[in-house]
Amino acid sequence: MTGATAVSSSLFMPRVQRRRRSGRAFELLCMLLSLFGLAFLAVLIGRVLWEGASWISVKFLTNFPSQMFPENAGIKSALWGTIWLMAITTLTAVPIGVAAAVYLEEYAPRNRLTKLIHFNITNLAGVPSIVYGILGLAVFVRWFRLDRSVLSGGLILCLLVLPVVTIASREALLAVPKSIREAAYALGATRWQTVRWHVLPAALPGIMTGIILAVSRAIGEAAPLIIIGAVTYVAFVPTGPLDYFTALPIQIYAWTDASQPEFHHLAAAGIIVLLGILLPMNAVAVAVRASQQRKKLW
Numbered sequence: 001m002t003g004a005t006a007v008s009s010s011l012f013m014p015r016v017q018r019r020r021r022s023g024r025a026f027e028l029l030c031m032l033l034s035l036f037g038l039a040f041l042a043v044l045i046g047r048v049l050w051e052g053a054s055w056i057s058v059k060f061l062t063n064f065p066s067q068m069f070p071e072n073a074g075i076k077s078a079l080w081g082t083i084w085l086m087a088i089t090t091l092t093a094v095p096i097g098v099a100a101a102v103y104l105e106e107y108a109p110r111n112r113l114t115k116l117i118h119f120n121i122t123n124l125a126g127v128p129s130i131v132y133g134i135l136g137l138a139v140f141v142r143w144f145r146l147d148r149s150v151l152s153g154g155l156i157l158c159l160l161v162l163p164v165v166t167i168a169s170r171e172a173l174l175a176v177p178k179s180i181r182e183a184a185y186a187l188g189a190t191r192w193q194t195v196r197w198h199v200l201p202a203a204l205p206g207i208m209t210g211i212i213l214a215v216s217r218a219i220g221e222a223a224p225l226i227i228i229g230a231v232t233y234v235a236f237v238p239t240g241p242l243d244y245f246t247a248l249p250i251q252i253y254a255w256t257d258a259s260q261p262e263f264h265h266l267a268a269a270g271i272i273v274l275l276g277i278l279l280p281m282n283a284v285a286v287a288v289r290a291s292q293q294r295k296k297l298w
Helices: 002-055 058-062 076-107 112-124 129-143 150-174 178-186 191-219 223-227 248-256 261-297
Strands: none
Touching (some): 002 261, 076 150, 129 150, 129 223, 248 261
16 A cells, blocks of 8 residues: 555656646746836836926916917816716715625525626626716716716716726625624624624725725726717816816827827826826725734734
8 A cells, every 4th residue: 555655656746846847937927927017017107207297386287278388288177077077986886886785795685686686797897998988978968968067977987987896895795704794693683783883894994995996997087088078178177067077087188189299298297197196096995905904813
């Protein structure tokens, strides 16, 4: 018996060594590809900073766009339009997405219909953003007659990020141990009391991370806003949800399409402002996740 075991071990060892070599080669390949991507990203960001950093000023942030004089152009209307869009998107997508995740995970029966809903939500998260723009053009702009308003743009971005918020919230709820629910039920708590006072607080960091990442995606989207006809030149700040609007991605796109090289520098400055909004949001998501992991370790 010992001899047979030794023979089988000697036959198996070359395969183990080959698998280890393949694993190390694949790890090295992944590391090289990651370094290449980071280096390419660093070159792009460096070029943007080189071309646009000198154009960042208080005047750039407080002036309206100009089609004739790039030295006087600013992003005030685009910046406020982006703030309006993110406010509408967050106020609509977050309650609906979190409520859908709570219902599907805590209340819905485990049957084929629920599995089909989960499958469709996962597929919707991978749909190109331009498809949501076409849907929003048909539903919000033409059917509901909201025209090219900031409300239409916010609702389209809500549809875009809603699957992401739902999936992230559901995964956060799934990560809560079942023992917490069982302990609450054992003490006589109802299902809603269990969800409200125990499950949701435990899942809140994961839900917040998903929300921030979803909003970070929405803030940089231009394709669905172009589909509904977002205005590229707006010389006023939106004062209501039915006003016309522009956004930072739309304004950057308009400047990159201009023939004068000064407008290209303005586009780089707009990208810097957009990154200045995106990076802190992503940093908050990372900090929340790290804080939750430290609490679990304690």
